[in-house]
Amino acid sequence: MTTLDSTQLKRDLKQLIVQACNRDVAPETIADDAALIGSDSALGLDSLDVLQVNMAIQRHYGARIEDGKHARRVMKTINSLAEFIQSGR
């Protein structure tokens, strides 16, 4: 994937997360390397949000994670999530 694709993907992912989790946050304000999970993170996602995002990325990108710990690792930041999707796994 080209850099441009990657930028677009990250923009889409921010939109997707905000929407899936009903977060009152402008997607573009989320930094690519900001922590997403935990009460002191940029988005404050919890374990249930991780599952909600997991369902959304499975639906949009066909990427399937079947382990909660793995899902939390993948969704650490926008960067790690984009990487996971681009790696096609």
Place this chain on the structure above:
Amino acid sequence: MCVGGYGLVSCYGTGAQAVVEPLRARRPGSAPLTGLQLPLPEALPVNRMDPQRYPAGMAGTQAAMLAAAHEALTMAGLDRTHALTDCALVLGGTGSLAIAEAEIRRVWERTGVATALPVTSAGAMARQLATTLGLDGPVFCLATACASSANALLVARDLIRRGQARRALVIGAERLSAITLSGFQSLLLLDPAGCRPFDAARRGLQLGEGVGALWLEPVPAGHADSGRRHRFHGGANLCDTHHMTSASPDGGAMARVMQAALTQAGVAAEEIVAIKAHGTGSADNDLAEAAAMKTVFGARVPPFTGLKRGLGHTLAACGAVETVAFLACLDAGFIPPTAGFEAFDPALGVQPLVPAQDAPAGIYLYNFFGFGGNYGTLVIGHG
């Protein structure tokens, strides 16, 4: 108050007796799921009732409820000629019953098959069943997730003690549905290898369906316990407000409901012979339950057993299904062992019962913990 009779339809067949030998031998009653086009793990083990006798849909569900009810009534010495006036019916059943029904209806509608299926609800099914059985006392339906049937037993007991019903039939019913399966998959709570209660490698639930029935009545005057009589000492229900789907990690709320149940029943912790654990096989639930048992019983946690590898997690029904299965094993002389358990988990510090052990007379504890922090613990005697 006592359990005067019980009945069961489970993955092992019709009748409470059908579970005894498989549970003694730790034989899983599951089969790989087929027929649903869902993104689920392959060959997911699930526990179903006989699809020929109890097909998906309302008619099959009612047939299972009636089979379990008649078995319980027969054991209590009531044949179909006995009038059941002023007897209550309390159902532990949630929207999943209606969902399972509606799935079929919608599939039929899509395929153009004419349907005259009424839209139903668990409450409607409870009232219908009471009418069919001639139970003309109060009717209630408890929809409190996996504690539904345990709460139904507690409510039924109150109705009798307060003179609002002479006797009560408690039914717990659960049907598998595509939505339930898909929902638990989305929560990453299904273990593709099946339920492994309190095992170091446990990964989640194994879903099942079933119907259990218990007939509650005051202890008959001058009645010498026949071995079939199980005294219902009491119990408690409370809410763990920690999280929608996960328990207080230290097991604090689970310990409180067990303690409240013992207090309500007037029974000391030392008197408990063994525990029918909830034991879902999920990482968090079993951890919290183990911690709770250690809190309540200290260094002397009684033998405890999880039944969900054998029977599946029958959700709203498990309070009735597992109680009946456990009672049937006690009546056969043994405490059922824990199928699915192989490896000790040092994080839990305790391990469930393997293999079966003789069942002495005494008092047993039954745990049921549901989503929405809804917890119910029952205290029931044996012999």
Place this chain on the structure above:
Amino acid sequence: MAEPSVVYIHASAALGPNRDYLPAQRVRLSADPAPSDLRELTRRVLGQSLRQASHFVELAAIGARLCLERAGQAPPPATAVYLGTGLAEVRAGEALFKQVLPPGPGLASPFDFINATNNMAAFYVARLAGLVSRNLTLTLEQFSFEAALYLAWQDLRHGAVPAALVGGVDENSFPRANHLRFLSLRDDQVMGEGSAWLYLNGDPDGAIGEVLCVETLKTDGLGGTAWAQALRQFVGAQFTPTAPVSLLPGYGLAPEETEALTRALPGVMLAPYLDYCGCYPTAAAFGVAMQFDVPPAAPQLWLHVNRDRRGQTRLIGVRRPAGC
């Protein structure tokens, strides 16, 4: 067993289909109310948004909080919660059907699935108020609120719980034709929704009312006049009214049944309330609760009467005694 004692109403709240929860906000509905968005009201009343919760959960949570606020005292943590609901989650349930059944992708939304757990609304109510005691969700078609109130009333009378928060909550869904799959309504009945609550305990101090009875009458098969006579007999035996009596007709009553009842009960005043909340299985809660969220007035006794298609009747008796 403790001697059965009087059960007092200390506060009530009735949240209606147009986000109305004060007497002055209530309007008569002439058609189905539009879908209401409760996110803003949730923030305002609860001081936080319930991001992962559904409309049904918000409905329950707002109503319960309003009721507790009006009680003027924090409820003891041992306060029990009894939530009656005829349909429980409708909207999340519908969403799950679309997601999971063909031609949907087969993936259930975790939020929808969790919200569709029948007792999730009662969980939120308990969590937001710190109530760690008995927590029951009951469903019994259009007698779901009566079932919840009956258990709460009995638990209080027998000293099983120190206080109770009792609600009736149901949501509507759209379009109407689809909602009618769950609820049979006549063409002239609007489909409402609501979340109405009573806070009850055994303390007469500061009470605004009393629960007198929650009764089931086996009136199956009785026609309008015979049915009304049966109720008259029951009411005559049960009450010696010292205050004016108002009749709150539930949505299961046919117009001719209401008429027969007003004829059979001399001096009774008709107090229709469905115009304000619309028809839904637990509308009875709204009818009862809205009598107690107005400034105290003269003593009065209300009888809520409902009947279902099986012919069974359920009656709730509440009153505002003198001095309340």
